[in-house]
Amino acid sequence: MSVRLAKEVLLLTKPGENDPVKVSYDVLRRAVLTLRAVNHKLRKEIIALLEANGRLTVTDLYVKLRLEQSVASQHLAILRKANIVETEREGKFIYYKLNKERIFELSRLAEEMAA
Amino acid sequence: MHTTSLLSFTEENPFKTTSLLLRSVAHPLRIKMLNFIGQNQPVKVKSIYKELKIEQSIASQHLRVLKDNQVVIYTRKGKEIYYSLHINNLSKIAATVNKHFAIN
Numbered sequence: 001m002s003v004r005l006a007k008e009v010l011l012l013t014k015p016g017e018n019d020p021v022k023v024s025y026d027v028l029r030r031a032v033l034t035l036r037a038v039n040h041k042l043r044k045e046i047i048a049l050l051e052a053n054g055r056l057t058v059t060d061l062y063v064k065l066r067l068e069q070s071v072a073s074q075h076l077a078i079l080r081k082a083n084i085v086e087t088e089r090e091g092k093f094i095y096y097k098l099n100k101e102r103i104f105e106l107s108r109l110a111e112e113m114a115a
Numbered sequence: 116m117h118t119t120s121l122l123s124f125t126e127e128n129p130f131k132t133t134s135l136l137l138r139s140v141a142h143p144l145r146i147k148m149l150n151f152i153g154q155n156q157p158v159k160v161k162s163i164y165k166e167l168k169i170e171q172s173i174a175s176q177h178l179r180v181l182k183d184n185q186v187v188i189y190t191r192k193g194k195e196i197y198y199s200l201h202i203n204n205l206s207k208i209a210a211t212v213n214k215h216f217a218i219n
Contacts, residue, residue: 008146012153012205023209028141031216035134105215110129112211113136 031109037082038106042067043075047098050085055097139184140208144169145177149200152187157197 010028011020037043042065049064050056056064062072076096079085084103085096139145144167151166152158164174178198181187186205187198 008143010140010146010149010205010209012200012202012209014202014206021206021209023140023213025141025143025146027212027216027218028137028146030218031212032134032137032141034216035130035137039128039130039134106130109211109215110133113133113207114129 034082034084034106035109037078037084038103040075040078043079046072046075046079047084047103050096050098055088055095057093057095061096136184136186137208137212139180139186140205142177142180145181148174148177148181149186149205152198153200156199157190158199159195159197163198 008025010023010025012023013020038047045065046061049061053060058069058072058076061067061076062069065072076085080087080096084099084106086099088095088097140149147167148163151163155162160171160174160178163178164171167174178187182189182198186201186208188201189196189198191197
């Protein structure tokens with residue numbers, strides 16, 4: 001668990017309304033980190049491979065992408081932290097797969113913001 | 116170049132635009148600025164940096180980020196520039212982010 005240092009909350013009161021709409025720094029930060037996780041050339045390639053193959057191990061991924069294992073693991077960790085990929089263990093193998101629901105949600109978010 | 120149908124990445128990446136917009140607001144000092152502007156608008160730059168006890172240059176830098184992302188609007192009166200919230204844009208950010216990222 002990370003320590004939360006900022007407790008800031010943005011308060012927005014629309015003209016003619018009494019109760020402000022609130023949005024906390026934490027929630028904004030989480031949104032930014034999730035979008036940044038997706039918005040990266042190599043991580044997009046990882047997402048594309050997982051989409052095409054269903055599920056893959058770290059080894060599958062670094063071989064396909066011609067990366068160092070440590071680099072692949074690092075980027076998978078970012079995607080996992082953002083809840084964009086999930087892992088499942090089978091014997092000694094750990095498979096990575098997409099959290100499609102989360103990705104659809106991100107697409108909806110981008111659409112809503114652009115609307 | 117790889118593309119995915121799930122995320123439908125194109126040249127104009129909607130995630131990038133959204134990401135920049137959210138990053139403009141997701142900053143403790145800028146949240147303080149926005150709250151102060153919201154309570155006192157329209158506000159002079161001087162009032163903002165005095166209230167938050169920061170250098171004028173720092174305030175201007177952060178105001179530029181807010182202005183470029185259209186979460187504040189400004190009007191010029193003589194030599195002074197006054198800032199107000201772009202309440203519609205900010206409300207949309209708040210509603211959307213709370214809907215998709217709030218933890219209950």
